[in-house]
Amino acid sequence: MKRFFSTLLIASLLVCAMLLASCELFPSGEHTCEFEIEVIEPTCTERGYTIYRCKECENSYRDSFTEVDPDNHVELVETLKVEPTCTEDGYIIKTCTACGLEVTSQNGKAKKHSMEMWHTVKAPTCTESGIEARKCSNCDECYEERTINPTHTWDEGVVTAPTCDEDGYISYHCTVEGCTGEYVQFANKTNGLKATGHKYETDENGELVWVVITPATCDKEGVKHNYCVNEGCDAYHAATIEKHNYEVIVEEPTCTEYGKTYEKCTECGDNHLITYTDPIGHKYETWTDVEGCPGIEESKCEHCGEVLQRTKEQ
Numbered sequence: 001m002k003r004f005f006s007t008l009l010i011a012s013l014l015v016c017a018m019l020l021a022s023c024e025l026f027p028s029g030e031h032t033c034e035f036e037i038e039v040i041e042p043t044c045t046e047r048g049y050t051i052y053r054c055k056e057c058e059n060s061y062r063d064s065f066t067e068v069d070p071d072n073h074v075e076l077v078e079t080l081k082v083e084p085t086c087t088e089d090g091y092i093i094k095t096c097t098a099c100g101l102e103v104t105s106q107n108g109k110a111k112k113h114s115m116e117m118w119h120t121v122k123a124p125t126c127t128e129s130g131i132e133a134r135k136c137s138n139c140d141e142c143y144e145e146r147t148i149n150p151t152h153t154w155d156e157g158v159v160t161a162p163t164c165d166e167d168g169y170i171s172y173h174c175t176v177e178g179c180t181g182e183y184v185q186f187a188n189k190t191n192g193l194k195a196t197g198h199k200y201e202t203d204e205n206g207e208l209v210w211v212v213i214t215p216a217t218c219d220k221e222g223v224k225h226n227y228c229v230n231e232g233c234d235a236y237h238a239a240t241i242e243k244h245n246y247e248v249i250v251e252e253p254t255c256t257e258y259g260k261t262y263e264k265c266t267e268c269g270d271n272h273l274i275t276y277t278d279p280i281g282h283k284y285e286t287w288t289d290v291e292g293c294p295g296i297e298e299s300k301c302e303h304c305g306e307v308l309q310r311t312k313e314q
Contacts, residue, residue: 031056031057033054033056033057033059034054034055034056035052035053035054035055035060036052036053036054036055037050037051037052038050038051038053039064041066041069041072042066042067042068042069042072043068043069043072043073043074043098044068044069044070044071044072044073044074044096044098044099044101045068045074045098045099046068047065047066047067047068048065048066048067048069049062049063049064049065049066050062050063050064051063070099070101073096073098073099073101073103074096074097074098075096075097075098076094076095076096076097076103077094077095077096077097078092078093078094079093079094079095079102080092080093081093081107082107083107083108084107084108084109084110084111085110085111085138085139085141086110086111086112086113086114086136086138086139086141086142087110087112087113087141088110089106089107089108089109089110090106090107090108090109091104091105091106091107092104092105092106092107111138113136113138113139113142114136114137114138115134115135115136115137115142115144116134116135116136116137117134118132118133118134118146119132119133119134120132120148121133121145122148123148124148124149124150124151125150125151126150126151126152126153126174126176126179126181127150127179128150129147129148129149129150130147130148130150131145131146131147131148132145132146132148133145133146152174152176152179152181153174153175153176154172154173154174154175154183155172155173155174155175157170157171157172157185158170158171159193161193162187162192162193162194162195162196163195163196163230163232163233164195164196164197164198164199164228164230164233164235165195165235166195167186167187167193167194167195168187168193168194169184169185169186169187169193170184170185170191170193171184172184172185196230198228198230198233198235199228199229199230200226200227200228200229200236200237201226201227201228201229208226208237209226210224210225210226210239211224211225211226211227212224212241212268213225214241215241215268216241216242216243216244216265216267216268217243217244218243218244218265218270219243220243221240221241221242221243222240222241222267222268223238223239223240223241224238224239224240224241225237225238225239226239241267241268242267244265244267244268244270245265245266245267246263246264246265246266246271247263247264247266248261248262248263248274249261249262249263249264249271252277253277253278253279253280254279254280254303254304255279255280255281255282255283255301255303255304255306256279256281256282256304257279258276258277258278258279259276259277259278259279260273260274260275260276260277261273261274261275261277262274280303282301282303282304282306283301283302283303284299284300284301284302284308285299285300285301285302286299287299287310289312290309295311295312296309296310296311296312297309297310297311297312298310
């Protein structure tokens with residue numbers, strides 16, 4: 001390689017000497033070569049160099065040679081163009097007309113699949129699964145299928161209402177002829193089928209209303225029930241009635257009626273007399289004239305307010 005460049009340098013110097021000699025053929029003072037310089041870049045197949053040309057004559061020579069540049073192609077011609085797909089990037093291949101090298105460049109990123117809506121390929125029956133499918137709208141390569149579970153056509157259901165103690169439920173049956181499918185929807189927090197619980201009878205004051213089953217006596221406790229008011233329910237609370245608990249009640253005598261003292265049971269109302277008190281009798285005030293009624297006078301009882309009238313004595 002060194003011998004090649006040495007030979008090339010000697011040849012260049014000889015050319016320059018010949019050109020200078022040719023310039024001397026012109027009469028003295030009539031022509032002196034003035035060179036224009038043009039740099040030729042190396043290509044993928046040719047070396048680069050600098051060319052010198054005389055502006056007035058045809059004399060020229062080359063010098064300053066450079067090595068071939070494998071990346072500086074003369075012309076790249078597109079030979080293949082591949083568009084991007086859902087899964088692969090696109091690319092363009094260009095081929096150099098001089099050296100034949102192929103250069104690849106990007107032509108868009110992969111798009112990814114864009115799946116369409118599922119559509120039914122085979123409808124399910126009460127006992128057999130169906131099939132639904134979908135494909136990519138950008139390509140025909142991506143295709144998916146999935147199973148549709150068997151499905152019944154249910155009626156409106158029969159409701160079994162809840163009771164105080166037990167949850168209710170709804171029984172459904174398939175309406176397709178020949179199908180015996182059925183299922184039960186059990187009680188949950190939203191369908192109102194949970195057991196209602198008991199609702200025991202109360203009065204307007206919110207007090208429990210009791211029904212005496214076995215009255216109490218002075219010597220033996222009794223039994224009373226408080227019943228649930230929900231339809232169809234006969235549940236009840238049971239409680240004991242304490243033995244007679246008497247209290248002494250005194251009713252004062254009036255002008256005409258006896259007073260009395262007796263004992264009364266606060267639980268069952270049983271009572272018995274202890275003693276009587278004689279009536280206190282009327283106590284009339286002084287007789288006075290009745291206003292507007294000449295000859296009539298009256299007297300009023302201080303205890304009960306009863307009024308007696310009489311004709312005034314003459």
